[in-house]
Amino acid sequence: MLLPTSKKARLSADSLKKSLKIKDNEARKVLALMFDYDSWDQFIRALPKSEPLYEPIAIDATNNHLAHKLAFALELPVSDEMLNLIKSISPFSKKPKAYRVDLNDLVHGKESESAFEFGQMREMMKTMHPDGDESVMAYLNEMVANSGDPGAQELLNELKKHS
Numbered sequence: 001m002l003l004p005t006s007k008k009a010r011l012s013a014d015s016l017k018k019s020l021k022i023k024d025n026e027a028r029k030v031l032a033l034m035f036d037y038d039s040w041d042q043f044i045r046a047l048p049k050s051e052p053l054y055e056p057i058a059i060d061a062t063n064n065h066l067a068h069k070l071a072f073a074l075e076l077p078v079s080d081e082m083l084n085l086i087k088s089i090s091p092f093s094k095k096p097k098a099y100r101v102d103l104n105d106l107v108h109g110k111e112s113e114s115a116f117e118f119g120q121m122r123e124m125m126k127t128m129h130p131d132g133d134e135s136v137m138a139y140l141n142e143m144v145a146n147s148g149d150p151g152a153q154e155l156l157n158e159l160k161k162h163s
Helices: 006-020 024-034 040-046 056-074 080-089 103-108 118-128 133-147 150-162
Strands: none
Touching: 006 024, 006 040, 006 080, 024 040, 024 056, 056 080
16 A cells, blocks of 8 residues: 655544544544554554655555545445545645545535435325325336436336335
């Protein structure tokens, strides 16, 4: 795995602290764990003195790996928000900086407030089609057939499983 300089690691830990609004020692511990070290001191001792030149593809792969490690440490799914956070705080960026993110956004996804509630949608459809779920499914089948979107068929299959 690529390793940053100690200066970039400190900047990255500070950015993580500000981004997640956690204590300095917690941010350092999380960053060390993301690089597979048990402690901050052990991590800092292992870092190179000067900044090596890394290929952009290697940095991207490392950032992706770090996103997965952070997600595992926080017991969260990897999401676009998680990847954006890592890219911002990455010790491989020119200057790591805080990325304002709410932990709730990472836990529930940023779209959670505006996401469809299928239960509410189903009730609304029942008022429009009083003869029950069969009408709702018929309506959804018609929508999927007309959409041409392969993802819509997957959604419909999932809805059929849960109805």
